[in-house]
Amino acid sequence: xxxxFEPKIVAFVxxxxxYAGADLAGTSRLKYAPNVRIVRLPCTGRISPMFILKALQxxxxxxxxxxxxxxxxxxxxxxxxxRRRWMVFRALLDFTGISPERVKFSWISAAEGxxxxxxINSVTEDIRNLGPFDQYQQLIKETESPAxx
Amino acid sequence: MxxxxxxxxxxxxxxxxxxxxxxxxxxxxxxxxxxxxxxxRTSEEAEQLVLDSTCVQNLSGYLVSEGLLSDEKRVGIFLRxxxxxxxxxxxxEYQLNADxxxxxxxxxxxxxxxxxxxxxxxxxxxxxxxxxxKPLQIYKEPLLERIEKMNAKERFDFWQEEFSRCIKCxxxxxxxxxxxxxxxxxxxxxxxxxxxxxxxxGNFEWNIVRxxxxxxxxxxxxxxxxACPVNIPLRLINQRMANEVLDGFDHFAGLxxxxxxxxxxxxxxxxxxxxL
Ligand code: SF4
Ligand code: SF4
Numbered sequence: 001x002x003x004x005f006e007p008k009i010v011a012f013v014x015x016x017x018x019y020a021g022a023d024l025a026g027t028s029r030l031k032y033a034p035n036v037r038i039v040r041l042p043c044t045g046r047i048s049p050m051f052i053l054k055a056l057q058x059x060x061x062x063x064x065x066x067x068x069x070x071x072x073x074x075x076x077x078x079x080x081x082x083r084r085r086w087m088v089f090r091a092l093l094d095f096t097g098i099s100p101e102r103v104k105f106s107w108i109s110a111a112e113g114x115x116x117x118x119x120i121n122s123v124t125e126d127i128r129n130l131g132p133f134d135q136y137q138q139l140i141k142e143t144e145s146p147a148x149x
Numbered sequence: 150m151x152x153x154x155x156x157x158x159x160x161x162x163x164x165x166x167x168x169x170x171x172x173x174x175x176x177x178x179x180x181x182x183x184x185x186x187x188x189x190r191t192s193e194e195a196e197q198l199v200l201d202s203t204c205v206q207n208l209s210g211y212l213v214s215e216g217l218l219s220d221e222k223r224v225g226i227f228l229r230x231x232x233x234x235x236x237x238x239x240x241x242e243y244q245l246n247a248d249x250x251x252x253x254x255x256x257x258x259x260x261x262x263x264x265x266x267x268x269x270x271x272x273x274x275x276x277x278x279x280x281x282x283k284p285l286q287i288y289k290e291p292l293l294e295r296i297e298k299m300n301a302k303e304r305f306d307f308w309q310e311e312f313s314r315c316i317k318c319x320x321x322x323x324x325x326x327x328x329x330x331x332x333x334x335x336x337x338x339x340x341x342x343x344x345x346x347x348x349x350x351g352n353f354e355w356n357i358v359r360x361x362x363x364x365x366x367x368x369x370x371x372x373x374x375x376a377c378p379v380n381i382p383l384r385l386i387n388q389r390m391a392n393e394v395l396d397g398f399d400h401f402a403g404l405x406x407x408x409x410x411x412x413x414x415x416x417x418x419x420x421x422x423x424x425l
Contacts, residue, residue: 049361050334050342053354057344070417080415083424084398088364088412090423091393095296095386096357097305106425119425135305139350 007127009036009062010055011120012047014078017068017109024113032117033124036064043067045078049089052103056136062102062127064119069107079107101130152262153200156227156253161192163225169251172225173211175204186211189225200227202257207370209235210326213244225251230265230280231370233273234403235326238366238410240270244329247271247406274405281401293385308353314379315352317345321359321373321383327366334358356386364390365411368403 013019019040025032041047044067055063065086073079086105094100104123108116156174163169176187176197184204188211189195209232211217212224228236233252240247247270254265254273267273296304319335322328335343335355343358344351359373360383367387374384394400397420400411 050358053357054342057350057354070421077415080417080419081413083419083421084415085412087397087420087423088390088393089361091397092357092361092364092386092390094301095304095389096308096353097299097301097303099301100423101301104425105423135302135309136350139309139348139353143344143346143348143350 005128005131007035007061007124007130007132008059009064009124009127010058010060011036011038011064011066012051012055013038013040013065013108014044014047014067014074015040015042016074017072017107018066018116020110021108021112021116024110025117026113028113030113030117032120035124035127036120043073043075043078044082045073045075047082049085052089052093056098056133057140059137059140061130061133062104062123064104064106064123066106066108066119069109072109098136099130102127102133152255152264153198156200156255156264157195157198159253160189160195160198160225163251164189164192164195168223169225170220170222171217172227172251172253173208174198174227174253175200175206175208200255201262202260204255204262205229205371205375206324207232207235207326207368207372209239210324210329210372212236212250213239213326213329218245218249221246221249223249223251225253227253227255229256229370230254230273230276231368232326233270234277234368235370236270237277237403237406237408238327238368239329240406241403241408241410270406277401277404281395281404290385290388292382293388296385297389308356309349311381312352312356313349315347315356315381316379317347317352317355318378320376320378324372324376325363325367326370326372327363327368328359334362356381356383359383360386360390363387365394365398365400366402367391 047065052063067079070079090100106119160172172189174187175184176199178185182203186208187197208226236247236250239245251268254267255262256265343354369387394411398411
């Protein structure tokens with residue numbers, strides 16, 4: 001295997017912080033791994049765990065969920081609600097054998113363009129090391145409705 | 150037997166003096182160790198009442214049947230401690246008014262059935278608080294510990310094997326008193342979140358969603374586990390999630406009718422060690 005595995009990663013981000021952070025990374029001409037497809041949502045509180053499952057269902061090897069730091073939420077506490085939900089959902093994924101290494105969470109503010117770029121690079125590297133999510137992709141194949149990512 | 154007779158008399162009295170309009174209990178089922186729900190409106194119907202150690206089903210789901218409580222009359226119901234917890238959750242989630250529910254509490258050790266003190270959910274708070282302190286002993290599952298020791302791949306294989314048998318009958322959902330949504334997310338097809346076919350992928354998604362929606366709400370009554378026709382050990386997932394909210398947020402579901410749902414509340418200093 002000489003060719004490098006390029007993981008597919010889906011990032012669900014809130015529009016006020018992380019998306020703006022990603023924008024800043026772009027306008028600052030920071031280079032980061034092209035493996036991430038960004039989905040912008042109004043708030044981390046709007047990021048349903050269903051989205052994570054959907055991304056996996058469509059063949060993602062990893063998922064990133066990111067929003068405003070605690071205290072900075074545009075809607076004052078959407079991210080506090082999200083944090084609890086993630087913690088529980090993460091435990092559930094872990095218990096059913098979907099490694100939490102594949103589903104990452106972060107806080108990135110609108111000012112943290114370089115944190116965004118660094119995080120995307122490190123997440124991509126981590127997922128690359130884990131390799132493709134074969135177990136799940138085998139299940140997708142069995143359904144005869146191939147992934148569309 | 151004494152408990153059964155005593156409760157039968159109580160039910161008849163309460164029906165006769167109009168304190169309750171109906172009592173929900175158990176009657177004989179298709180085999181000697183099975184019970185069916187019994188809806189008692191008259192003293193003749195009360196004669197069919199059975200109360201013994203095989204009365205395991207959590208009947209509280211019947212209380213949210215459409216229109217049952219809308220006349221504000223009171224309804225009696227036979228409940229184990231888990232059932233009382235569901236009443237509290239249903240009340241905390243504004244599905245019913247706990248004051249309308251008259252509880253005939255019971256519990257059993259071996260074949261012995263004993264009555265529990267209290268007629269309203271509030272009066273059980275002492276008992277429920279005790280349960281909170283010792284649930285881990287009661288529900289200790291060797292299999293749960295075995296799964297926790299596995300690595301991710303082994304765990305995935307374990308659940309793949311289990312979930313591959315799921316036929317998506319949704320009996321687990323129908324049997325669960327906490328699953329009262331008129332329209333379940335799996336019935337929604339625009340967008341279609343969960344694969345509807347009972348292939349293993351769809352089954353994984355369904356079982357994860359079910360467990361997530363019951364996290365911090367499940368009372369471990371075992372209705373789902375018993376209802377599953379292919380014996381998927383749903384109790385293990387439920388127990389794992391109950392441990393998670395207890396350890397993480399000190400939350401024991403159904404302690405009181407005013408308890409905040411754990412996933413609809415937060416603390417500013419909730420743990421976030423996993424967040425990058
Ligand atoms: S998930 Fe199962 S054990 Fe938990 S409340 Fe529902 S039916 Fe009872
Ligand atoms: S009861 Fe069992 S077979 Fe039926 S949907 Fe639930 S897990 Fe699947």
